[in-house]
Amino acid sequence: xxxxxxxxxxxxxxxxLLISALVFFVIKxxxxxxxxxxxxxxxxxxxxxxxxxxxxxxRQYGLDRPxxxxxxxxxxLMPGPAGFAGLLQGDWGWSFEYDRPxxxxxxxxxxxxxxxxxxxxxxxxxxxxPIAIYSATHRHSAGDAVVTVLGYVGLxxxxxxxxxxxxxxxxxxxxxxxxxxxxxxxxxxxxxGAKVRSxxxxxxxxxxxxxxxxxxxxxxxxxxxxxxxxxxxYTVTARAKxxxxxxxxxxxxxxxxxxxxxxxxxxxLPHLVSGSVLVSLxxxxxxxxxxxxxALRTQDQFMAGFILMFVAALTLVGMLIxxxxxxxLDPRIxxxxx
Amino acid sequence: xxxLLSIRDLRVAFRTETGPFEALHGLSLDVxxxxxxxxxxxxxxxxxxxxxxxxxxxxxxxxxxxxxILFEGQDLxxxxxxGPAMRAVRGDRIAMIFQEPMTCLSPLHTIGDQIGEAxxxxxxxxxxxxxxxxxxxxxxxxxPDPERALRTYPFELSGGLRQRAMIAMAxxxxxxxLIADExxxxxxxxxxxxxxxxxxxLQEEDGMGILLITHDLGVVxxxxxxxxxxxxxxxxxxxxxxxxxxxxxxxxxxxxxxAVPRFDMGPGERLTPIRPAxxxxxxxxxxxxxxxxxxxxxxxxxxxxxxxxxVWEKPRLVRAVSDVSLCLEPGRTLGxxxxxxxxxxxxxxxxxxxxxxxxxxxxxxxxxxxxxxxxxxxxxxxAYRRQVQFVFQDPYASLDPRLSVRQILxxxxxxxxxxxxERRARARELLAMVGLEADALSRFPHAxxxxxRQRIGIARALALEPRLLVLDExxxxxxxxxxxxxxxxxxxLQAALGLSYxxxxxxxxxxxxxxxxxSVMARGRIVEEAPRAALFRNPAxxxxxxxxxxxxxPSLDHPLDFAAVTGDHSDPARWPEPYRLGLDExxxxxxxxxxxxxxxxxxxxxxxx
Numbered sequence: 001x002x003x004x005x006x007x008x009x010x011x012x013x014x015x016x017l018l019i020s021a022l023v024f025f026v027i028k029x030x031x032x033x034x035x036x037x038x039x040x041x042x043x044x045x046x047x048x049x050x051x052x053x054x055x056x057x058x059r060q061y062g063l064d065r066p067x068x069x070x071x072x073x074x075x076x077l078m079p080g081p082a083g084f085a086g087l088l089q090g091d092w093g094w095s096f097e098y099d100r101p102x103x104x105x106x107x108x109x110x111x112x113x114x115x116x117x118x119x120x121x122x123x124x125x126x127x128x129x130p131i132a133i134y135s136a137t138h139r140h141s142a143g144d145a146v147v148t149v150l151g152y153v154g155l156x157x158x159x160x161x162x163x164x165x166x167x168x169x170x171x172x173x174x175x176x177x178x179x180x181x182x183x184x185x186x187x188x189x190x191x192x193g194a195k196v197r198s199x200x201x202x203x204x205x206x207x208x209x210x211x212x213x214x215x216x217x218x219x220x221x222x223x224x225x226x227x228x229x230x231x232x233x234y235t236v237t238a239r240a241k242x243x244x245x246x247x248x249x250x251x252x253x254x255x256x257x258x259x260x261x262x263x264x265x266x267x268x269l270p271h272l273v274s275g276s277v278l279v280s281l282x283x284x285x286x287x288x289x290x291x292x293x294x295a296l297r298t299q300d301q302f303m304a305g306f307i308l309m310f311v312a313a314l315t316l317v318g319m320l321i322x323x324x325x326x327x328x329l330d331p332r333i334x335x336x337x338x
Numbered sequence: 339x340x341x342l343l344s345i346r347d348l349r350v351a352f353r354t355e356t357g358p359f360e361a362l363h364g365l366s367l368d369v370x371x372x373x374x375x376x377x378x379x380x381x382x383x384x385x386x387x388x389x390x391x392x393x394x395x396x397x398x399x400x401x402x403x404x405x406x407i408l409f410e411g412q413d414l415x416x417x418x419x420x421g422p423a424m425r426a427v428r429g430d431r432i433a434m435i436f437q438e439p440m441t442c443l444s445p446l447h448t449i450g451d452q453i454g455e456a457x458x459x460x461x462x463x464x465x466x467x468x469x470x471x472x473x474x475x476x477x478x479x480x481x482p483d484p485e486r487a488l489r490t491y492p493f494e495l496s497g498g499l500r501q502r503a504m505i506a507m508a509x510x511x512x513x514x515x516l517i518a519d520e521x522x523x524x525x526x527x528x529x530x531x532x533x534x535x536x537x538x539x540l541q542e543e544d545g546m547g548i549l550l551i552t553h554d555l556g557v558v559x560x561x562x563x564x565x566x567x568x569x570x571x572x573x574x575x576x577x578x579x580x581x582x583x584x585x586x587x588x589x590x591x592x593x594x595x596x597a598v599p600r601f602d603m604g605p606g607e608r609l610t611p612i613r614p615a616x617x618x619x620x621x622x623x624x625x626x627x628x629x630x631x632x633x634x635x636x637x638x639x640x641x642x643x644x645x646x647x648x649v650w651e652k653p654r655l656v657r658a659v660s661d662v663s664l665c666l667e668p669g670r671t672l673g674x675x676x677x678x679x680x681x682x683x684x685x686x687x688x689x690x691x692x693x694x695x696x697x698x699x700x701x702x703x704x705x706x707x708x709x710x711x712x713x714x715x716x717x718x719x720x721a722y723r724r725q726v727q728f729v730f731q732d733p734y735a736s737l738d739p740r741l742s743v744r745q746i747l748x749x750x751x752x753x754x755x756x757x758x759x760e761r762r763a764r765a766r767e768l769l770a771m772v773g774l775e776a777d778a779l780s781r782f783p784h785a786x787x788x789x790x791r792q793r794i795g796i797a798r799a800l801a802l803e804p805r806l807l808v809l810d811e812x813x814x815x816x817x818x819x820x821x822x823x824x825x826x827x828x829x830x831l832q833a834a835l836g837l838s839y840x841x842x843x844x845x846x847x848x849x850x851x852x853x854x855x856x857s858v859m860a861r862g863r864i865v866e867e868a869p870r871a872a873l874f875r876n877p878a879x880x881x882x883x884x885x886x887x888x889x890x891x892p893s894l895d896h897p898l899d900f901a902a903v904t905g906d907h908s909d910p911a912r913w914p915e916p917y918r919l920g921l922d923e924x925x926x927x928x929x930x931x932x933x934x935x936x937x938x939x940x941x942x943x944x945x946x947x
Contacts, residue, residue: 139398233442239395241456241507242429245420252444331491332445 008323012316017075019312020087020305024071027301027308034096034299035063061094061302074305087309093302097294102306106291110310112181113287117276119203120211121268128215132222136230137249147219154216160282163209167283170205179284181206206283210276218261225260229253255329262325269318270311341368342547343392343432343515348405348415350384350391361387362571364405369515374541374548376562376579378555378594380612380819381788384571385551389517392549393428394419410514430460433508437520439500443492449476450488453507460511475506479536497678498529498905505536512544519551526677526844528903531888534561535900553818555595556890559583560898567591583894595892597822599851601874602893608829609822609851618770619834630703632806632838633672633689635664638698640684658684660862661698661924664840668805671832671839673853673870675846675885677908681862682842686808689840690728691719702726704805724754727799731811733791737783743769743794744779750801768797772827789820793827800831809841813848825851846889850874855933858882861910863924865917868934878936880913915939 035058042050058064062073062080072078074093076086085091092102135144170176177183182198189195229235230253238248277289284290288307295304327334350362362384369375379385390396392407394414407414410431417424433456436442443452453475454468463471469488476484479502492500501521508516518537522530534557541548550561558565558579565582567575567590575588586592596610640659659681666672676682687693689700691711701708704725714722727750730736737746747765756764766776772793783791792812799807812828813821825848832839841852849856850870857867858881866879877883884907890898906912910919918939919925927935 233436233438234444236395237436237442237452237504237507238444240393240428240434242425242427242459243455244425244459251447255446256444330446331448332493335491335494 004327005320005324008320012320015316016309016313020075020309021071023305023308023312024074024301025067027296027299027304028067028070030299032299033063033301035061037299038096057094057096074302087306092306095295095300095303097298097300097303102303105303106288106306109286109288109291112285113289115199116181116203116206116285116287117210119207120214120276123207123211124214124218127211128218128222132219132226133249133254135219135223136226137245139227151216151219154212155220157212159209159213159276159279162212163205163279163282166205166209174201176201176205181285181287206276206279206285209279209283221260222257225257226253229256232256259326259330262322262329265322265325266315266319269314339370342371342409343369343549344406344408345388345392346406346408348388348391348407349403350387350396350400351403352397352400354399360403360571361400362391365568365571365573366405367566367573367576369547369549370564371514371547372541372545373563374550374561375564375566376550376552376558377566377568378552378558378591379568380553380594381817382570383568385553385568386519388568389434389519389549389551391415392517393432393434394424395428426460429456429513430511431513432515432517433511433513434517434519435501435504435508435521437523439497439504439524440492442504443500445491445493448489448491449495449503450490453503453510456507457510471510472506475510476503479503479506479509479540480532481506496529497525498532501525501529501533502536505533505540509540509544509546513546515547515549516541517549517551520553521550522557523552523554527846527890528677528884528888528905528907530557531890531898531900531903532905534890534898535903537561538900554890555583555598555818555892559892559894560890567594580894583892594818598818598892599821599825599845599847600892601847601850601889601896602891603851605871609826611822611826612819613823618773619830630708631665632668632703633664633666633840634699634701634703634708635662635685635689636699636701637661637663638685638688638695638700640681640688640693640695657862657922659688659695662859662862662864663698664857664864666806666838666840667854668838669832669836670854671841671852673849673856674840674842674859675844675849675856676859677844677885680859682859683810684862685859686728686810686840686842690726690808691722702806720754724802725804726806726808727802727804729792729795729799729807729809729812732815733788733795734783734815736795737791739783742780742782746783746794746798747779747801750798754802764801768801771800771831772797773823787820788816789823792816792820792824796824796827796831800835803835804837806838806840809839811843811845812841814843814845821848828852846885858885860908863937864927866934866936867927868930872931872934876930876934878930878934880917881907883907910939913939 035054039051039054042054060081062070069078073080074086076084076088076091080086095102095105098105131147135147138144167178171178181202182195186195186198232253235248235253238252239245243251276287277293279285280287280289281293292304292307294300295307345368346366348362348365349360351358351360365384365388367375377385377388387396387400391402392414394417396402396419402415405415409427412423412427414424414427443449450469450472454465454472457463457468457471458465473484473488476487481487481499481502487503492503495503521537522533525533537548538561540546550557552558562579565575565577565579566573567582567588569590575582575586575591582591586595593610593612597612599609638659639657639661642656642658643654662681662685664672664674664685674682674685684693688695689711694712700711702711702722702725703709704721709718711722741749744765747768748761751761751764765779769776769778774790774793774797778786783794786794809828813824816824828839829852831837839852841849843849853870855867855869856873857864858879859865860881866873866877866882873882874886877886884903887899887902911921913919916938917936919937920939923940925937925939928938929935
């Protein structure tokens with residue numbers, strides 16, 4: 001078991017390195033970069049002082065060197081003008097667009113993103129699992145039909161549209177300010193009780209909107225999985241033993257039907273960050289999604305690179321978690337390791 | 339004596355898209371305390387539905403529409419199926435074991451957990467008590483190490499042990515009635531004999547009534563006190579075993595008795611299928627025959643590597659096949675017999691070139707001299723594929739459900755470049771050969787029964803006019819009522835087309851009916867080989883004898899000797915001299931009579947010298 005974890009950690013590190021190369025070169029693919037574009041703009045405007053500052057930045061970040069050297073400096077495998085200062089050393093670089101360190105820009109957005117999406121995730125599971133169990137055990141009943149139709153509606157309604165409607169009514173009925181994750185007045189203020197309360201109130205709508213599509217999809221998949229498992233002979237064995245129906249259901253078919261969902265954790269985590277961009281834009285949530293979009297558009301290379309690396313790391317961590325949980329959950333996998 | 343279970347005028351109906359379908363039309367039968375009632379019939383006759391109705395675990399689409407099920411003073415048919423009263427009966431007073439011990443146990447829970455659960459649900463026992471009682475039950479059903487067994491998962495056990503675990507689960511609360519639904523159908527004959535012996539012993543000790551559902555008349559003859567024969571949801575014959583089996587009154591049971599291969603069949607006697615298929619086999623096209631054997635397997639061995647879990651661990655090696663030699667004359671049938679795990683399927687895969695042997699050669703002679711199959715390349719290999727075809731065990735899994743029968747039959751011809759008009763004509767001809775109507779061409783596999791599917795599989799194998807068919811358990815997945823049909827068809831095709839067969843099976847009766855010469859495999863080695871008649875007249879090797887002794891015969895005059903089935907027969911170290919083999923010892927084949935050879939251990943050779 002420890003052997004497995006160690007082996008996986010080593011492959012994870014190598015994979016991350018490979019991804020970092022890919023990410024960097026894809027970002028550098030379009031001609032030019034943020035600074036040279038900016039310099040061209042400034043020259044056209046005749047602002048000599050600003051040009052000098054930009055040229056200083058170019059030298060400071062080694063943007064005048066070959067791309068492969070820039071990459072090694074970014075990762076922290078090669079000394080830059082300021083010595084080793086890359087991802088490996090915990091220096092995430094400079095955002096040209098915001099003219100601040102990336103760490104500072106991204107700061108709150110990172111964990112707010114996680115808060116919003118974890119809330120959505122909890123919502124999805126808490127709602128979908130009971131409904132799916134009901135739906136599978138009462139197949140073709142009126143209740144199943146209602147849930148099925150609602151599920152399809154949930155799948156079909158575009159999130160941003162629902163977001164606008166819900167925001168409107170939340171404002172009208174509960175007096176909630178529109179957009180953001182807390183009242184605009186708290187921006188830049190330290191996290192105290194009032195700000196947290198405001199955050200919780202503002203979380204409701206994004207959670208619903210982001211979670212809705214996932215809930216509908218999960219009900220459909222869970223129902224199908226459960227139906228497969230309910231037809232398996234071991235379910236009959238459990239009934240023949242005299243187990244009460246719900247206990248038999250939860251212990252055998254339900255547990256069996258969890259495997260594909262556990263295997264999906266690896267895909268879920270990165271989806272948390274990048275999946276809700278549209279909704280975040282519409283609701284002007286201070287999350288990572290919109291930042292990434294901007295950074296890519298303006299070739300703000302260190303900013304974009306960092307966010308992409310963060311998503312990649314989340315993916316790998318998710319995969320590791322799902323593999324470990326599968327090993328713990330399923331003896332067939334666990335004993336196959338021995 | 340009042341019966342333990344009394345079913346009166348039971349009716350069960352299924353809801354289907356074409357309206358209600360009645361599966362049981364007023365069934366009445368009694369199970370007595372301490373006696374076994376065998377419920378006999380082909381698939382679809384309503385046997386399993388009866389069992390499910392008694393336990394009230396019918397599928398959701400089925401319902402009891404009439405009649406009573408009287409058991410210990412209650413009418414089970416009147417109870418709500420999932421109510422507390424019915425649940426108290428299930429698993430406590432009436433327990434059930436099923437056909438597939440693998441799929442009937444959850445792979446995610448230890449067998450200790452699953453067995454003890456019945457106890458905990460019904461008696462509220464603590465986890466410790468349950469574990470202790472489970473351990474006793476496991477010891478009772480013959481687990482070698484019951485304490486360790488508590489913590490094992492079903493997939494770590496052999497088929498026989500899994501079924502023992504199911505039985506332990508069923509008997510842990512000492513039920514009054516045990517329902518066994520085809521409990522040994524999925525097992526090897528030797529394991530079957532052990533499980534049957536176990537059930538007989540448990541019945542003797544606890545005096546429980548057993549409702550034994552089976553299609554195997556050999557099992558009936560050895561286990562039942564009373565017999566009830568079901569046909570299309572109706573009872574057609576019932577009574578004590580002696581009366582029913584010695585003088586079957588109903589035509590259906592008589593037909594059933596003649597439809598399964600038996601050892602006491604006369605030479606050249608044909609099975610009589612219950613529903614004969616009319617096959618139009620074309621007049622023989624005499625094949626150019628090779629002078630020598632069409633297939634020679636010379637000393638092939640195969641070792642599999644089990645993946646090691648840890649990096650620094652050495653991978654484990656498993657010797658699946660050691661130094662196996664076979665010889666098949668053109669137009670004849672060679673039978674390869676052995677228990678599961680004996681290596682017989684690995685041998686057939688090496689002949690098909692699906693696996694490469696570590697040592698030895700496979701020589702095939704298409705009429706132009708023997709050539710090593712594993713040295714063939716390009717055009718020669720392509721031609722070889724045409725000559726050798728495979729018929730699979732499971733007719734459900736071996737046909738692509740998304741292809742029509744026409745596509746299934748045409749695919750091999752397409753691969754081998756047969757022009758389209760010829761393909762269409764040949765497909766019709768093939769269907770006629772296996773006794774199916776031409777309108778089957780446009781239908782899909784799910785529209786056919788198991789027997790019909792197996793005939794489609796045979797037609798596909800014949801599409802390229804092969805010389806050799808490898809038949810891997812060709813009838814073991816089929817209902818008794820159609821086994822005779824398929825076996826007769828194979829015999830007729832062989833006679834007409836001059837085919838050579840290699841038939842792989844654990845069913846000695848099938849091998850006896852089909853084969854000219856027989857090789858017996860144990861632990862990856864051939865232990866005995868002989869012409870059919872010699873092997874059955876004079877089996878020399880203890881393993882062969884154990885296999886033969888374990889086959890339940892439908893005749894009441896040849897009962898199984900339960901005391902003789904111990905499970906020792908498959909361990910080479912426990913074979914009596916001169917057959918005993920040490921670890922990794924090869925031994926030598928010694929001639930018993932003309933063409934009949936048996937493997938002796940080296941120890942006996944030294945003494946003789």
